[in-house]
Amino acid sequence: MKVDADLHIHSRYSKAVSKLMTFPLLAENAKLKGLGIVGTGDILNPQWEKELLRSAQKVDGGSYEIKGVRFLLTAEVEDNRRVHHLLIFPSIDAVREMREKLKPYSKDIETEGRPHVNLSAAEIADLANELDVLIGPAHSFTPWTALYKEYNSLKEAYGDAKVHFLELGLSADSEMADRIKAHHKLTYLSNSDAHSPMPHRLGREFNRFEIEDATFDEVKKAILKRGGRKIVLNAGLDPRLGKYHLTACSKCYTKYRLEDAKRLNWRCEVCGGVIKKGVHDRILELADTNERPEDRPPYLHLAPLAEIIAMVLNKGVETKAVKSVWERLLREFGSEISVLVDVPIRSIAKLVGDDIAKAIWAFRNEKLIVIPGGGGKYGEIKLPEEIKKAKLEDLESLEIKNSEEVYHKPKQRSILDFVGG
Template sequence: MIVDADLHIHSRYSKAVSKLMTFPILAENAKLKGLEIVGTGDILNLQWEKELLEAAQKVDEGSYEIKGVRFLLTAEVEDSRRVHHLLIFPSIDAVRGMRERLKPYSKDIENEGRPHVNLSAAEIADLANELDVLIGAAHSFTPWTALYKEYNSLKEAYGDAKVHFLELGLSADSYVADRIKAHHGLTYLSNSDAHSPMPHRLGREFNRFEIEDATFDEVRKAILKRGGRKIILNVGLDPRLGKYHLTACSKCYTKYRLEDAKGLNWRCELCGGVIKKGVHDRILELADTNERPKDRPPYLHLAPLAEIIAMVLNKAVETKAVKSIWERLLREFGSEIAVLVDVPIKSITELIGEEIAKAIWAFRNEKLIVIPGGGGKYGEIRLPEEIKKAKLEEIGDIKIKHEDVYYRPKQSSILSFLKKA
């Protein structure tokens, strides 16, 4: 069976997270998005664990179900050098065992969703290995709390401990991450790290698994590439839309070339703010190959439907007008993924009119203008004026100058992977 999964989110017990992050709301929005599996996030928090067990039906030791959506036990922890690690647990017993082992090294594990732990990356990985917990670097390239912010290699961070996957994060995809040869034996995960259940956050990045059931055991086999189970597609934002894609000031978001930022000693010449090195530049610093492993799944860049609607309406994503159209499309066609990929443009036009249908066509055909993000500000998508002014039947002939994203094939060649059998 083919299953879509977002394995990294947060609960309202983490800082800067929506109060709407509850299990019933997550389950409802996951179904609308088209996700069959969602990570619980923050399961090391005792209160969040209680809420899961009260709301969910147990499927097996590592899998729970709410309103037809499966939840796997996941958490993120921060180590002594402020690097984040994603954990995927085989059972509640393993969660409780990890909680007890981490307590002596954490002052906030009792009340924080994402606890800080006074242990190194290698020590946390050793504990995970001991408890049969899957572990990997979270959002590996972001400049604040990620592996490559602090280390120059997986070996430097984790030593001899086993690492099971690498999470790409919003500002990178598999094409750029594979520029580092040490990654070639690892599975990549593309997860949302959602702090809100809203449609432009939950499932904005996800993984497509080919497994026999929506359970922890089957997902583990896929991550470890065992028994014919596997990830067949990573899906996420165009890296240029990530908050840290380009090197930029973290205060006024002015973008800089790497050599210019170094020359300014990482201080913005306009406002004096700190310049943060972009994921693009950081990967190029570490790059040591142009090859890709033969078994690497394709990566599909998928813009959130709500953001496409908001772009056309010129309104904020959170407004009622945007949400109303988003819900109408999903009620009619089943899921966000179906609307973005499968539903005929003519059918979308008949339901909500030509303007949004043209924007969805432009997304599918790589005609949207992308303004890269940096310094902590998300990138933006814009609809070219030529497409805005044209009739629907005319847009296929419009030529748009489009800057290619490095190291990836044309999106149109892999869109078919999103069409479920």
């Protein structure tokens, strides 16, 4: 059986997370999205654990069911260098044992959803391996709290400790990550890191598992590529839509070419803010191969359906108008992926009108204008004017410009810049 899974989310016990993050609402929205498995996120927090056990029916040691959706026990922890790691637990007993082992090194493990732990990446991985907990770097390339913000290799971070997977994050895809040869032996996970249960967040990135049942043991076999179980598809945002794809100011989001950022000593000349190196540039710094492993599953680039609808309606993505159209499409066609990829465009037009149908056609045919994200701001999609004005039946014949200049052009320097005055 094939099951779509999003294994990295957060609870309302983490900072900057929606209060709507409850297990019943997560299960309800996961079904609308088409997810069969969702990670609990934040399961090391004892209050979140209690909420799970009140809401869910236990299936086996490591999986629980709510409204037909399976939940696996997952958490994210921050190490002593502010690098984040994703944990997938085999049982609630392993969660509790890990919590006890981490308590002496953490001041907030019983209050925070994503606890800070005063241990190194290697020490956390050693503990995980002792307890049969799967571990890998979370959102590996982002410039604030990720592996490659702090280290130049997996070996430098984890030493000889075993790492089971690498999470790509919203600003990278499989092809980008495969530019680093040490990754070729690892399974990639593409997860949402959702802070909200809304449809443009939950499941915006997911993994399609080929497994026999939606349990920890089966997912473990797939991640470790054992017994014929495997991941057959990674799906996620076009990396350009991620918050940290390009090098940009973290205050005003002005985008810079890497050489300009270095020359400016990582200070924005527009507002004075800190310029953060983008995932695209960081991967190019580390790249050591153009080869790709033969068993790497395909990566499907997505744009959330709710964002496409919001773009057409010129409404906020969480407004009632957008949600109404989104729900209507899913009731008729079954899942968001079906609408984005499979359903005939004319069937979509018949249900919700030509404008939204044309936007979905543009997404499928890579005709949307993408303004890349950077510095902590998500990228944006725009519908070209040619498509807005065209008739549905005439779309195939259009020639469309689908790129825009996004980089700041630094001001011309004079001799005074070099002599101080």
